[in-house]
Amino acid sequence: MASTEATPAQETPAQETPAAGTPAQEMPHETSAEKTHDPLEEAQVDGAGPPGNGAPLADTQFKVEVKLADLQADPNNPLFSVKSFEELQLSEELLKGIRHMNFRQPSKVQEKALPLLLMNPPTNMIAQSQSGTGKTAAFSLNILSRIDTSNPEPQALALAPSRELARQILGVITHMGQFMNGLTTTAVIPDPSRRGQPFNAQVLVGTPGTVQDMLRRRLINSKHIKILVLDEADNMLDQQGMGDQCTRVKQLLPRDLQIVLFSATFPPNVIAYAQRFAPSSNTLTLAHEELTIEGIKQLYIDIDKDHDKYATLLKFYGLMTQASSIIFVRTRRTAEELEKRMVAEGHKVAQLSGALEGPDRDRIIDQFRSGEAKVLITTNVLARGIDVESVTMVINYDVPTMANNIDADPETYLHRIGRTGRFGRVGVALTFVHNKTSWQQLHAIATYFKTEMYPIDTSDWDAVEETIQNIIKSSRAGKSTKEMTEMITGGR
Numbered sequence: 001m002a003s004t005e006a007t008p009a010q011e012t013p014a015q016e017t018p019a020a021g022t023p024a025q026e027m028p029h030e031t032s033a034e035k036t037h038d039p040l041e042e043a044q045v046d047g048a049g050p051p052g053n054g055a056p057l058a059d060t061q062f063k064v065e066v067k068l069a070d071l072q073a074d075p076n077n078p079l080f081s082v083k084s085f086e087e088l089q090l091s092e093e094l095l096k097g098i099r100h101m102n103f104r105q106p107s108k109v110q111e112k113a114l115p116l117l118l119m120n121p122p123t124n125m126i127a128q129s130q131s132g133t134g135k136t137a138a139f140s141l142n143i144l145s146r147i148d149t150s151n152p153e154p155q156a157l158a159l160a161p162s163r164e165l166a167r168q169i170l171g172v173i174t175h176m177g178q179f180m181n182g183l184t185t186t187a188v189i190p191d192p193s194r195r196g197q198p199f200n201a202q203v204l205v206g207t208p209g210t211v212q213d214m215l216r217r218r219l220i221n222s223k224h225i226k227i228l229v230l231d232e233a234d235n236m237l238d239q240q241g242m243g244d245q246c247t248r249v250k251q252l253l254p255r256d257l258q259i260v261l262f263s264a265t266f267p268p269n270v271i272a273y274a275q276r277f278a279p280s281s282n283t284l285t286l287a288h289e290e291l292t293i294e295g296i297k298q299l300y301i302d303i304d305k306d307h308d309k310y311a312t313l314l315k316f317y318g319l320m321t322q323a324s325s326i327i328f329v330r331t332r333r334t335a336e337e338l339e340k341r342m343v344a345e346g347h348k349v350a351q352l353s354g355a356l357e358g359p360d361r362d363r364i365i366d367q368f369r370s371g372e373a374k375v376l377i378t379t380n381v382l383a384r385g386i387d388v389e390s391v392t393m394v395i396n397y398d399v400p401t402m403a404n405n406i407d408a409d410p411e412t413y414l415h416r417i418g419r420t421g422r423f424g425r426v427g428v429a430l431t432f433v434h435n436k437t438s439w440q441q442l443h444a445i446a447t448y449f450k451t452e453m454y455p456i457d458t459s460d461w462d463a464v465e466e467t468i469q470n471i472i473k474s475s476r477a478g479k480s481t482k483e484m485t486e487m488i489t490g491g492r
């Protein structure tokens with residue numbers, strides 16, 4: 001796989017925000033006082049690979065596929081489709097690539113978006129679809145269908161908010177295009193080792209700051225670029241730094257450009273800007289209520305005090321290591337502190353935040369993908385897009401909030417919990433609430449998505465463990481959503 005990386009440029013870190021969910025009716029304890037303001041705590045919050053995209057599900061493949069067929073036959077499921085990939089006007093090389101990835105049938109977003117994306121003359125597109133439903137493959141197939149392999153110059157550019165996501169998308173495109181003779185792909189992310197070298201590949205995938213820098217320094221020849229994709233587009237256009245960077249990148253590209261914006265979320269304040277960024281687009285959008293994924297069981301735990309959060313986290317360690325888990329925290333400092341404490345107590349955890357250097361970040365995410373590291377503590381830098389099939393548990397140690405650390409951030413919550421339950425799989429999302437404010441934040445999120453969040457009954461830890469274990473195991477046994485809900489609620 002081609003995966004060179006680019007020169008340093010200051011990437012604007014995405015905002016890091018927590019989220020909380022709506023429990024049943026009752027209000028949890030209102031014991032602890034609100035946290036006192038600590039400027040250091042506020043200081044470093046992050047905002048929102050290799051081929052194979054995701055750790056293998058080894059022994060479980062067959063059962064998951066059986067279950068997938070059922071889901072794809074259900075018209076209400078986001079994975080539903082009536083067409084086959086063969087009907088989507090794709091080249092034989094690409095169909096071969098898709099088969100090689102074990103994709104049997106397109107998902108709803110793939111089936112709907114691809115004919116519109118592949119139309120000639122090319123038309124802009126804004127497309128929304130739930131997390132883990134195959135948006136990457138949809139825009140990657142469009143990119144690959146439009147590459148002229150006889151021309152070595154850059155022809156398509158995809159931008160993502162983190163280096164990890166850019167590397168992952170590059171992995172998908174390279175994997176999918178492996179039977180296209182002469183296809184070249186490269187990452188454009190900070191890499192001091194290639195200072196001054198031009199980016200000659202046909203498909204470039206990068207982070208906006210570095211891409212902007214390389215275009216300005218003419219290390220990317222933009223003359224033949226005909227497609228610009230923004231993955232996690234709401235995040236890319238909304239955030240101060242990245243919005244500016246993406247706009248400048250667009251200004252440095254030819255006018256005759258197909259602009260493609262994908263995300264699971266397009267909050268109302270971004271959609272108008274997105275429409276200006278990608279004028280006259282075909283659009284596929286969803287209502288808030290349609291965004292949650294049934295396979296992700298949303299639980300919350302009511303903790304007496306902020307102080308007790310760490311002790312509570314440790315109680316879940318055994319469950320976290322059964323498959324893979326991600327713990328989301330608000331600040332880089334909390335990420336570092338949690339890692340230090342857990343490692344000092346003999347637990348095996350890895351930590352990744354925007355505070356680390358690129359090569360360390362690559363090493364850590366690769367260890368997590370391979371299963372070498374099973375528990376990853378991170379900030380919102382990895383809230384979006386990261387696809388590791390084996391993740392069965394996501395813990396929101398801090399509820400995701402907006403930059404003011406007061407208002408709930410439903411979009412970030414949705415992206416964080418979407419790191420599990422990928423493409424028909426099952427997962428548990430567990431949010432910690434520890435005072436009135438965090439409970440209200442979670443409640444606001446649950447109300448926004450009109451979704452149900454179930455409280456964990458801490459009076460019986462054995463029962464808690466069993467419940468979660470059953471859900472995690474059910475991802476392998478192909479349990480139905482109804483059966484799983486009964487497991488959580490005890491048939492209530």
Ligand SMILES: Nc1ncnc2c1ncn2[C@@H]1O[C@H](COP(=O)(O)OP(=O)(O)OP(=O)(O)O)[C@@H](O)[C@H]1O
Nearest residue numbers: 103105106131132133134135136137264385387423
């Ligand atoms: N048609 C398909 N059949 C089977 N698996 C698929 C199909 N399309 C995609 N997948 C797999 O589903 C997983 C999720 O896909 P992807 O990462 O593209 O989701 P996404 O919609 O971009 O999610 P997010 O909103 O989190 O960015 C990946 O592991 C991918 O390989």
